[in-house]
Amino acid sequence: MSAGASPIGLDVGRRVLKAAQRMGDGRVLTALVTRSELGLLEDLDRMGSTLWRRGFRGRTVIASAPERSALMASIELPRPETGAPVRTIASAELARLHGREPGGLESTVIYRDLAPNARSGRGAQAFAFAVDSAEVIADVAALEGQGGRALRVARVECGPLALARALGASMGPGASCAIEHGWTRLTVTVCEGGVPIFVRTLDDLGLSQLDQQRQSSPGSLSTFYQRMSEELERSLAYGVRECGSHEPVPTLIACPARAYGPMMEVGGTLVSRGVPVLLRASLAFGAHECSGRFARAIGLAISQVTAGVGRFSTAQEPEQMDKVAA
């Protein structure tokens, strides 16, 4: 990694690979490669060439955890200061909720708000994310096994945490939301303070399902969008209520360009129905802006920045930025 440049944040999606890197002068470089049928190794080879052409520096990568079989939920867990094996308990609880074996899971537990002087023995609400270790090892092996262009995976993080970090860095430490219209799923993420507090994935509302609907019965697209609107309204209303925000919550719409128009229409419908959201199509970092599709990659790239010193200042609420002790 060159001086002044952050590690490369690499969001490994089902349909596209997205990379971002924050340079020393504040610019945010982004790159996107559509995945092929040839497999991750071939895609990473093309991604390496793309990164080199776009001016990325270094080979250190912070990758997103594979979400093909990721388990996530908001559950009540023992408080961390009790010394309980919180991550093991979270893995077991997530496995039980999703009906699978608890072994071989790597988990991340995020406590949104640990109230001090809480009664001992009482748990705390936490967002738990777990992923299969074998999938992580396979992805890391693919990323680091590219010969001359081999990357060095410094860390693997859960995607929602990276997304929340990017939203916090761009929109401020208050509540924020993101609507990600991906190839296989529609994801609503509600964040506060740079961490996710609520994530809902709708596996039957992805772009692939939309394309299938468009090909099979073009006349029924309104039904698809109607259902999408209803699900988004429910999820956002719940998330905004969970945040306790009394002001419109900035909401990022992250989707391909071809889906941007319909998504803005759906968002406008939500606003007209009284959901307190403030739609945004891009992330702003000072004078620089980039597409919302790279939010997770940017969040991965700036993880060391925000985990150390909050120098990723925003124009909205710079006074609330706080230096965070790791």
Add this chain to the structure above:
Amino acid sequence: MTAIGWTNATGRRPVVLGQDLLPAPVLSKRATAARAITWTRITGGTLAVLALVYAFAPDHGRRIEAATDARDAARVELRAIETQQASVLMRQRQLESSLVAWDRAAGRLDWSGLLHAVAAACSPEAALSAIELTPPDRDTGPYTLVISGTEQSHAAVSSLTLALERIPVLQSVALRRADRIVDGERERVRFTLACEVGLQEGTP
């Protein structure tokens, strides 16, 4: 425990556990590789430092080599000096011995001419048993030459006496003894002659 993010609405920071999802086997493998790299770097650094020291520090090898050359040259020179010294010492000893010989010879008489004359006066059958030169009792007196030996006959003894008389340096020749003796199966005459040696002016 890792705390990341910013303060939220309640003023408290969120807490994230297990931010890195890399599995333990991967981390263990990396730790092993990192240790190997660290030791490799330490070893390489040490070798590099040693190489730098060898390359840029005072070249002991060359200096020792130079010192050896100088030492060898000094040794050669020393040997030459020792050889010269030995030759000078030898010459000195020769000169000293010559000087001693000349010192010993200084002020003495050269009797070689007298002895040659005596030998010429003797017949081939004469057998001298002693030649004794006695200095004078006083400084002004003559030297006394006493010749002892055997001859074939009294006539031969007389001839020898006459031959000695003819030697200029001998002032007088006196037959002190002439006895007939038997030497094995032959008869011979044992004699003793006393001569006075008179030194002339300028004799060394």
